[in-house]
Amino acid sequence: MSTLNQLRASAYRIRRHAVRMGAVQGQGYIGQALGYADVLAVAYCHALNLRPSDPEWDGRDRFLLSHGHYAIAFYAALIEAGFIDEEELFTYGGDDSRLPMSGMATYTPGMEISGGSLGLGLPIAIGIALGLRHQHNPAIVYNSMSDGELNEGSTWEAAMIASHYQLSNLICLVDINNMQADGPSSKVMAFEPLADKWAAFGWHVQRVDGNDLAAVLNAFDTARQLLDPKPRVILFDTLMGKGVPFLEARDKNHFIRVEPQEWAQAISALDQAKPEGA
Amino acid sequence: MTQPKPRLTTSAMIASIASEGQRTQAAPFGKALVAYAADHPEIVGLTADLAKYTDLHLFAQAYPNRFYQMGIAEQVLMASAGGMAKVGLTPFATTYAVFGTRRAYDFVHQVIAEEHLNVKICCALPGLTTGYGPSHQATDDLAMMRAIPGMTIVDPCDALEISQAVPQIAAHNGPVYMRLLRGNVPLLLDEYDYQFELGKAKLLCDGNEVLVISSGLMTMRALEVAQKLRSDRISVAVLHVPTLKPLDEAAILREAGKGGRLVVVSENHSVIGGLGEAVASLLLQQGVVPTRFKLLALPDAFLDAGALPTLHDRYGISTEKFAQSVKLWLKQ
Ligand SMILES: Cc1ncc(C[n+]2csc(CCOP(=O)(O)OP(=O)(O)O)c2C)c(N)n1
Numbered sequence: 232m233s234t235l236n237q238l239r240a241s242a243y244r245i246r247r248h249a250v251r252m253g254a255v256q257g258q259g260y261i262g263q264a265l266g267y268a269d270v271l272a273v274a275y276c277h278a279l280n281l282r283p284s285d286p287e288w289d290g291r292d293r294f295l296l297s298h299g300h301y302a303i304a305f306y307a308a309l310i311e312a313g314f315i316d317e318e319e320l321f322t323y324g325g326d327d328s329r330l331p332m333s334g335m336a337t338y339t340p341g342m343e344i345s346g347g348s349l350g351l352g353l354p355i356a357i358g359i360a361l362g363l364r365h366q367h368n369p370a371i372v373y374n375s376m377s378d379g380e381l382n383e384g385s386t387w388e389a390a391m392i393a394s395h396y397q398l399s400n401l402i403c404l405v406d407i408n409n410m411q412a413d414g415p416s417s418k419v420m421a422f423e424p425l426a427d428k429w430a431a432f433g434w435h436v437q438r439v440d441g442n443d444l445a446a447v448l449n450a451f452d453t454a455r456q457l458l459d460p461k462p463r464v465i466l467f468d469t470l471m472g473k474g475v476p477f478l479e480a481r482d483k484n485h486f487i488r489v490e491p492q493e494w495a496q497a498i499s500a501l502d503q504a505k506p507e508g509a
Numbered sequence: 510m511t512q513p514k515p516r517l518t519t520s521a522m523i524a525s526i527a528s529e530g531q532r533t534q535a536a537p538f539g540k541a542l543v544a545y546a547a548d549h550p551e552i553v554g555l556t557a558d559l560a561k562y563t564d565l566h567l568f569a570q571a572y573p574n575r576f577y578q579m580g581i582a583e584q585v586l587m588a589s590a591g592g593m594a595k596v597g598l599t600p601f602a603t604t605y606a607v608f609g610t611r612r613a614y615d616f617v618h619q620v621i622a623e624e625h626l627n628v629k630i631c632c633a634l635p636g637l638t639t640g641y642g643p644s645h646q647a648t649d650d651l652a653m654m655r656a657i658p659g660m661t662i663v664d665p666c667d668a669l670e671i672s673q674a675v676p677q678i679a680a681h682n683g684p685v686y687m688r689l690l691r692g693n694v695p696l697l698l699d700e701y702d703y704q705f706e707l708g709k710a711k712l713l714c715d716g717n718e719v720l721v722i723s724s725g726l727m728t729m730r731a732l733e734v735a736q737k738l739r740s741d742r743i744s745v746a747v748l749h750v751p752t753l754k755p756l757d758e759a760a761i762l763r764e765a766g767k768g769g770r771l772v773v774v775s776e777n778h779s780v781i782g783g784l785g786e787a788v789a790s791l792l793l794q795q796g797v798v799p800t801r802f803k804l805l806a807l808p809d810a811f812l813d814a815g816a817l818p819t820l821h822d823r824y825g826i827s828t829e830k831f832a833q834s835v836k837l838w839l840k841q
Pocket residue numbers: 260263298300347348349350377378379380408410411412416484485486557558559581608612
């Protein structure tokens with residue numbers, strides 16, 4: 232099977248795991264998970280250098296989940312990548328689970344940081360990237376963040392520092408789903424022209440359709456193989472609810488409303504479009 | 510494949526702390542602010558992408574031209590509220606308690622408090638009122654705010670108290686930090702003929718074996734405990750202290766000085782730096798030393814994630830565990 236077809240199957244399974252976790256709690260940031268699944272599939276099943284049996288291996292690429300509320304999406308990717316057993320998704324958000332609703336480093340193997348308080352990821356990534364370089368460790372640091380985090384000053388402070396130190400071992404992934412708590416991100420705090428902003432801060436910038444797997448794959452490969460001594464950012468425009476037509480069509484909200492009986496319907500919608508070989 | 514066991518779900522940010530069947534009132538903060546602002550044009554509202562989650566959206570709907578969305582930028586939220594106060598406005602700035610305190614501390618301290626500016630900081634999810642883990646559990650907000658000179662601090666118990674507090678903190682000259690309960694907020698103090706007065710503690714019920722001194726959510730719990738223990742013929746007094754700073758020292762000294770009672774200070778906050786330590790310090794310095802004095806508060810720890818009822822049990826602030834602790838202490 233080609234890489235692209237394998238990734239398509241992975242993205243399908245990531246979406247499926249996430250919806251099953253949502254069903255366990257009857258709630259969750261499922262719109263975000265569906266929208267970001269393609270990016271996570273490429274990250275966890277293609278780009279990152281990892282050892283699932285040894286999550287703390289020194290040479291691993293670091294993936295920082297700054298937007299901790301995306302944990303449901305991230306756990307789904309960890310299951311797909313073999314860090315966590317699929318069975319464990321039944322504990323999602325429950326008491327004493329390793330999979331709390333907001334991602335925390337102390338709970339989950341493969342979770343590098345405790346995000347959730349937005350705007351922490353990129354500053355931490357600066358330190359890890361500087362530290363790895365200092366130790367001649369060739370691992371790459373990925374900071375994954377949401378468009379809401381573009382509001383935080385700490386993001387731009389870190390952006391300036393990253394180019395100052397020419398952190399070419401740093402790749403920042405931004406999910407532009409145009410949504411945050413009080414409404415569309417562009418209305419809460421206008422952020423365009425976003426590519427120009429990052430470029431002005433000294434970053435190598437790509438902006439792609441985050442639900443076009445081939446484009447996502449290409450963007451990751453470009454960022455990894457680039458020789459330019461700059462930090463790299465990939466801006467992914469994504470669609471909340473992607474892959475489940477009735478959720479794609481629903482009024483968009485930070486919390487997408489899902490009725491109890493709709494979790495099973497979401498699973499069947501995914502299964503109907505199940506890619507070959509999945 | 511194993512079937513999922515029925516389990517308590519983690520309380521979302523939007524969840525209410527009201528227990529099932531409890532009387533509630535929707536969005537008391539938002540409604541009270543809209544009413545007060547009608548003839549106070551100096552009132553403006555600011556938030557950091559949490560209008561919907563602090564009930565400030567009601568103000569935004571009523572007065573779109575007096576509402577400022579600052580995005581998820583809590584430091585700028587606080588400093589710009591300070592700037593607005595410097596030109597004569599009275600800003601109400603809302604976010605979650607963890608972000609209004611931890612993230613924005615220097616901006617509150619240096620911009621707002623140091624010049625004693627007229628900013629009203631109103632923050633949701635106080636103490637342990639979400640199961641999302643330490644990133645959202647404001648177990649140290651009172652300690653941080655108490656350490657700021659000139660900061661007035663209010664920890665209201667229910668919807669009635671929030672409605673009554675809004676006009677008073679708005680009229681007060683200087684910075685205020687108020688803990689906010691949002692959404693469907695429990696309503697109970699109307700049964701106690703209650704009237705909030707900024708800076709005043711109120712004895713809600715009297716009793717001769719136990720004196721509970723409490724604020725916020727824990728006053729609700731204390732009243733439930735008092736009722737519960739009545740059937741065990743244990744009589745509990747509850748002194749509600751909604752204003753933590755300045756503290757109503759006279760009322761606390763009067764009640765704690767009555768003697769013979771187990772004194773319990775109960776708060777939805779870490780044992781470090783909240784009401785408990787404030788009361789202990791006051792009593793010791795004034796030479797009013799109860800024979801038995803206990804703190805019922807959250808531990809000095811990063812708390813777990815999970816379902817809120819589980820966590821309230823685990824950390825001893827549920828009505829059940831509170832009552833058990835009181836009984837145990839009475840036997841000691
Ligand atoms: C520092 C900080 N401020 C506020 C919040 C509360 N909050 C949680 S999610 C959220 C919206 C964030 O935007 P984004 O991640 O783009 O939202 P989504 O795409 O998931 O709707 C906010 C304001 C937070 N978690 N951290």
